[in-house]
Each structure stands twice: as structure tokens, then as C-alpha cells.
Amino acid sequence: MSPRTMAEKVWDAHLVHRTDGEPDLLYIDLHLVHEVTSPQAFDGLRLAGRTVRRPDLTIATADHNVPTTALDLPIEDPISKKQLEVLTANCAEFGITCYNRGDENQGIVHVIGPELGLTQPGMTIVCGDSHTSTHGAFGALAFGIGTSEVEHVLATQSLPLIRPKTMAITVTGALRPGVTAKDLVLAIIGAIGTGGGIGYIVEYRGDAIANLSMEGRMTVCNMSIEAGARAGMIAPDATTIEYLRGKAHAPTGAAFDEAAAAWLAFATDEGATFDREVVIDASTVEPQVSWGTNPAQVAPISATVPDPEAIADPAERDAAARALSYMGLTAGMPIRSIDVQTVFIGSCTNSRIEDLRLAASVMEGRTVAEGRRVLVVPGSHRVKRQAEAEGLHEIFTAAGAEWREPGCSMCLAMNPDKLAPGERSASTSNRNFEGRQGRGGRTHLVSPAVAAATAILGHFATPEDLQ
Amino acid sequence: MKPVTILSGHAVPLQRSDVDTDQIIPSDWLKRVERTGFGAGLFSEWRDDRSFVLNDERFQGATILVAGPNFGTGSSREHAVWALLDYGFEAVISSRFADIFFSNCTKQGLLPVTVSPEVADTLLAAVAADPGLEITIDVARGTVEAPAIALSATFTLEPFTTERFVNGWDDIGLTLRHSDELTEFEQSRPAFLPSTR
Numbered sequence: 270m271s272p273r274t275m276a277e278k279v280w281d282a283h284l285v286h287r288t289d290g291e292p293d294l295l296y297i298d299l300h301l302v303h304e305v306t307s308p309q310a311f312d313g314l315r316l317a318g319r320t321v322r323r324p325d326l327t328i329a330t331a332d333h334n335v336p337t338t339a340l341d342l343p344i345e346d347p348i349s350k351k352q353l354e355v356l357t358a359n360c361a362e363f364g365i366t367c368y369n370r371g372d373e374n375q376g377i378v379h380v381i382g383p384e385l386g387l388t389q390p391g392m393t394i395v396c397g398d399s400h401t402s403t404h405g406a407f408g409a410l411a412f413g414i415g416t417s418e419v420e421h422v423l424a425t426q427s428l429p430l431i432r433p434k435t436m437a438i439t440v441t442g443a444l445r446p447g448v449t450a451k452d453l454v455l456a457i458i459g460a461i462g463t464g465g466g467i468g469y470i471v472e473y474r475g476d477a478i479a480n481l482s483m484e485g486r487m488t489v490c491n492m493s494i495e496a497g498a499r500a501g502m503i504a505p506d507a508t509t510i511e512y513l514r515g516k517a518h519a520p521t522g523a524a525f526d527e528a529a530a531a532w533l534a535f536a537t538d539e540g541a542t543f544d545r546e547v548v549i550d551a552s553t554v555e556p557q558v559s560w561g562t563n564p565a566q567v568a569p570i571s572a573t574v575p576d577p578e579a580i581a582d583p584a585e586r587d588a589a590a591r592a593l594s595y596m597g598l599t600a601g602m603p604i605r606s607i608d609v610q611t612v613f614i615g616s617c618t619n620s621r622i623e624d625l626r627l628a629a630s631v632m633e634g635r636t637v638a639e640g641r642r643v644l645v646v647p648g649s650h651r652v653k654r655q656a657e658a659e660g661l662h663e664i665f666t667a668a669g670a671e672w673r674e675p676g677c678s679m680c681l682a683m684n685p686d687k688l689a690p691g692e693r694s695a696s697t698s699n700r701n702f703e704g705r706q707g708r709g710g711r712t713h714l715v716s717p718a719v720a721a722a723t724a725i726l727g728h729f730a731t732p733e734d735l736q
Numbered sequence: 737m738k739p740v741t742i743l744s745g746h747a748v749p750l751q752r753s754d755v756d757t758d759q760i761i762p763s764d765w766l767k768r769v770e771r772t773g774f775g776a777g778l779f780s781e782w783r784d785d786r787s788f789v790l791n792d793e794r795f796q797g798a799t800i801l802v803a804g805p806n807f808g809t810g811s812s813r814e815h816a817v818w819a820l821l822d823y824g825f826e827a828v829i830s831s832r833f834a835d836i837f838f839s840n841c842t843k844q845g846l847l848p849v850t851v852s853p854e855v856a857d858t859l860l861a862a863v864a865a866d867p868g869l870e871i872t873i874d875v876a877r878g879t880v881e882a883p884a885i886a887l888s889a890t891f892t893l894e895p896f897t898t899e900r901f902v903n904g905w906d907d908i909g910l911t912l913r914h915s916d917e918l919t920e921f922e923q924s925r926p927a928f929l930p931s932t933r
């Protein structure tokens with residue numbers, strides 16, 4: 270057989286049916302469900318008198334709407350409350366395990382899949398959520414789908430799909446000290462643009478990728494969608510295998526070794542070709558801060574806000590000018606001089622234990638700048654328990670930050686955690702769209718390290734600036 | 737979904753690139769558990785601005801949205817498609833669509849028409865100048881025509897997607913033709929794969 274890429278191998282291993290001129294029918298190994306994109310899909314099943322084909326390959330969690338305040342407080346928004354109740358009722362009716370608010374396994378859907386060991390190499394994983402690309406960090410083919418497709422997977426455990434092209438993003442060399450996976454992925458998006466990955470499955474490779482922890486790999490794959498790619502993947506290796514060992518749903522004993530051997534075999538063959546190749550030198554990447562209203566509008570923290578007049582492409586120039594006006598910024602301002610009112614540390618991009626450890630290490634023994642609001646929202650109850658066992662919550666609260674219950678929270682402001690109009694945030698999330706964190710809110714995407722340093726100084730900063 | 741063969745109507749010019757799904761339907765609207773009623777939420781934050789193009793009387797009743805490149809970027813929310821359909825749009829024309837949005841359109845019968853950047857720019861300018869400009873889209877032939885400005889362009893969909901539009905096929909029904917193959921595939925899956933139980 271000719272050499273194949275990882276994406277092609279996973280694709281081929283899940284092919285149920287192929288007819289020329291039609292999409293391939295692919296089997297889906299794991300379907301993740303949450304409250305926002307599923308109610309209409311369950312309704313569709315009921316209308317057609319259909320059942321869920323494989324409830325044992327389906328899992329649901331409440332994440333987008335859940336308040337992150339104390340669990341014993343009621344959910345005040347009646348519409349959010351209803352959506353969560355509808356999820357619980359649908360899962361009960363169709364026999365799907367559901368982790369509700371307060372459940373020890375509950376959390377952001379893309380945080381709990383990996384930590385439960387449900388996300389494994391070589392699998393096909395889908396969810397009605399574009400950041401499903403996160404799971405590609407394990408060498409799974411994982412992508413977001415719409416509600417019609419959610420219904421389709423519930424009914425048939427498969428999806429008709431047109432095979433995307435493949436792109437290799439090779440990150441050579443090593444990241445400089447203090448530069449994180451988040452900075453790397455922001456720099457990649459800045460380089461290839463929000464549309465650069467459209468139509469592709471991206472495989473991230475190279476030394477800088479291989480040296481990332483699983484958490485860092487998840488951060489990179491998470492934001493593939495921000496470059497337009499439907500999926501991002503990283504080859505499984507020893508780091509992947511060690512992460513999965515002992516996880517609740519991972520195989521045990523001899524089955525684990527058998528699985529591990531099968532996982533490694535999914536890596537791209539020597540000599541396989543990609544439809545597009547991009548090379549990035551990791552040593553050139555600095556801590557990043559987004560300045561605009563799409564994630565490609567990003568710059569190194571040492572830079573100044575760009576001048577739209579200097580952008581050659583008319584559509585991009587226009588978009589930059591509109592972004593600066595929305596963001597309340599002027600061309601030429603040093604990024605470090607921009608004041609923020611709120612810092613959000615959380616979301617499926619950066620709410621894992623390693624992210625919280627990094628933020629805590631920066632905030633330890635320091636105090637949040639006067640008048641700033643800082644929210645730390647762990648990605649899951651498991652992350653929260655681990656952080657508390659390590660005393661991280663005490664570091665955050667002593668510094669003046671709020672320690673919250675898990676959920677999507679201010680990443681998309683469907684729950685009460687929102688920015689006010691004109692309020693400016695440094696956020697470890699993944700989208701800086703207009704109004705994403707609350708109507709009129711101004712979002713700057715950053716790493717947990719920059720978020721924590723910014724919380725202390727009140728303007729964009731790196732941990733080195735605190736010295 | 738209902739069959740879509742030939743669409744004829746007026747258009748609205750949305751002169752913006754990277755129109756993301758958070759703008760098409762803001763997250764407040766995602767709390768609904770129904771599939772209907774999303775039209776009121778379409779571009780709701782932009783619609784507060786009186787000068788926003790959807791508020792322009794001259795474009796009332798338009799069934800085609802012409803937008804800048806990279807339309808529908810962002811989240812997987814199918815609500816964006818429901819909102820466009822519920823508002824009355826039957827087709828969106830752009831030089832580039834985000835993948836998930838494009839796929840969601842094809843599931844719901846909202847026609848995504850990918851044209852060259854030049855054609856998109858020509859249409860944006862022509863519609864802005866003449867809101868009454870008649871545009872005709874023929875799905876089977878893959879053509880976009882505006883005779884008044886002598887514009888005739890082509891677009892492509894996967895042949896299978898074209899057939900789904902023209903015949904109004906339901907994907908689940910199509911897949912269930914392969915039930916036996918699904919069962920057979922399931923029997924060959926490695927035992928170490930996880931179960932959620």
C-alpha cells in the first residue's frame with residue numbers, strides 16, 4: 270500500500286460504504302453531546318420515530334449554559350434552565366449517560382472526553398461543537414458538526430462525508446522559554462489566516478509539537494477551527510500513551526498494550542504526501558495578543574497595534590479598520606499599554622490543570638491590579654478537584670481572583686459571566702468575535718501566562734514584566 | 737428538506753468579510769430548544785444600527801444574501817442557517833464559505849453559492865446600486881445570472897449535493913440504505929475501543 274497520512278489511515282479504518290460520486294459513509298466511534306446543539310436533533314428523532322443506534326458510544330454533558338457560581342444556587346435564567354432540563358430529559362429517554370451540573374464527571378465537553386480516556390488515538394469523534402478539533406491532539410479524527418448531523422449520528426452512528434484535503438504544519442525548532450502552545454497556535458493562525466485551513470485536515474508535526482504535553486497539544490488542535498480547518502491532528506506517541514494509561518475508559522492490562530501498538534500505527538507513514546505544507550520556526554514565536562475581532566488579527570505582545578492603512582488587501586484593510594473601531598484601539602499603540610478590566614482564565618482552549626498551574630505560578634504571592642475582575646474557571650470538576658488538591662485555588666483567591674465552578678462561562682457568555690459593553694478582557698479562550706463575551710465586549714486572546722501577568726499589572730504583560 | 741431547483745429574486749449586499757456565526761445569530765439565541773423563530777435573531781446586534789443593510793427598506797423581501805469572503809466562519813451552530821432561512825433567505829453568495837457552515841446549509845436546503853471574488857464584488861456593487869436587480873440561480877446547471885447587468889457565472893457543488901438539493905433528499909434515509917453494512921462494520925471494530933457505559 271502506498272504511504273498514507275494519519276488522517277487517511279483513520280478515514281480508511283472507518284469506511285462503512287463507498288460509492289463513486291457520493292460522500293463516503295464513515296463510522297463514528299464517539300459522539301459527544303451538549304445542551305445547545307442537541308435539542309432539535311432529539312426532536313427530529315422523535316418526529317421520525319427513530320432511536321439512538323449506539324447510546325454506548327454517546328455521552329452528554331452540560332457545559333455551555335451552566336452558571337459557574339456555587340452549585341447550591343439556582344439557575345436564574347429560565348431559558349438556560351429549560352435547555353439543561355431538556356438535555357437531561359432527552360438523555361433519559363434515549364438511554365444516554367449524561368453528566369449534569371454538579372456531577373463529578375461534568376465539565377466542558379472537550380475537557381472531559383480526554384480526561385475520562387474516551388478520546389483515544391485513531392478514533393472518529395464528533396460533537397455539535399466546532400472545537401471538537403481538540404481531540405485530534407490524540408491522533409483522533411475529530412470535528413464539529415451541525416445539528417442535522419448530530420441527529421444523523423444519533424440515528425445511524427455514521428456520517429456521509431466528503432474527504433477533505435490534508436495539510437501539514439511543521440513546527441521546527443524549540444519554543445523560547447515563556448512561550449506557550451497558545452502563543453504558537455495564535456501565531457500559526459496569524460500566519461495562515463482565518464480561511465487558510467478551509468477544506469483541510471491539518472496535521473501538526475515537528476519537534477516543537479512533539480515536545481508539547483497533551484494539554485499543550487489540545488490547545489493547538491483546539492484552535493485549528495480558527496484557521497478554518499475542520500480538524501487538527503497530532504501523531505500519537507509515548508506522551509499520548511502515558512497520558513491515557515490508567516484513565517477511566519482506557520483499556521487495561523494486555524488490552525492496553527494491544528491498543529497502544531495499534532495507536533502508534535496510525536502515525537503518518539514515511540513518504541506520505543500532503544496537499545499543502547507549511548513550515549513555522551518555533552524560535553521566532555513570541556507571546557501573542559489578539560488586537561482585532563477575528564483570531565488571525567494577532568500580534569506579538571512587544572508589537573504595536575497595526576495600522577490598517579498599511580494592509581494591502583482591501584478586504585483585510587477594511588476588516589482591520591472596523592476591528593480597531595470596535596475594539597476602541599488606535600494604530601500605533603504599544604500592545605503592552607492597553608489596559609484591561611477583566612481577565613478570564615478558562616475555556617476548552619486553556620482550562621486544564623497545566624494551564625491553571627501556569628497561571629497560579631505567575632499569580633502566587635501577588636495581587637490582582639486595583640479594580641480588575643479576574644475569573645478562573647476550571648474546565649471540569651476533575652480539573653477543579655486536582656487544582657484544589659494542589660492548593661491552586663488558594664493562590665488565585667489570595668491574589669484576588671474568583672475561583673468558579675466548571676463550564677464554558679465567559680468563553681461565549683451564555684451563562685451570567687459576561688463583559689459589559691465596551692469592557693475589555695484578556696481571555697484564554699479561542700474567539701474574539703464581536704460580542705462573543707457579551708454584547709459590545711472587547712476580547713483579546715492570550716495564553717494563561719499572559720492572562721495571569723496582565724491580571725497583576727492591569728495592562729498586557731508577560732510574567733517577565735513582573736520581575 | 738424540500739427540493740430546491742431554481743431560485744429567482746432580489747438580493748441584499750452585505751459588504752463584510754469574515755462574517756462569523758456569532759454575528760449571524762448571537763449566543764443568546766442559542767438557548768432555544770425549538771428549530772423555528774430564529775429569523776428575529778438574525779444579525780440582531782447589527783440590526784440595532786439603523787444604517788445596517790438589513791434595515792434598508794429597499795432590500796425588503798430579498799431572498800438572496802450576497803456577502804464578502806469567508807462567510808459563516810466560527811462555530812458549528814446550525815442556528816445560523818435556521819436564522820437565515822427563517823428570515824426568508826434561500827441562498828447565500830460568497831467567494832468563500834467556512835466548512836461547517838457550508839455543510840449545515842446543504843443539510844437544511846439553504847443554497848451556498850461559491851463564486852469567484854470578482855463575481856462576488858460585481859454582484860455586491862450591482863445590488864447596492866440597484867436593489868431591484870433580479871438574480872436567478874439554477875442549481876442543476878450551477879449558474880448565477882443577472883441579465884440586467886449581463887452577468888452569467890457558474891458555481892459548483894459536489895454532484896451528490898446537487899442531487900440532494902434538486903430532489904430534497906433526507907440524509908438519514910439515504911444512510912439507512914446501508915444498515916447491513918453498518919452492522920457488519922460494527923462487528924469488526926476492535927474490542928479495546930471505549931464504551932461510554
Ligand code: SF4
Nearest residue numbers: 400616617677680681
Ligand atoms: S469553552 Fe467556549 S469554545 Fe469551548 S466548547 Fe465551551 S463555548 Fe465552545
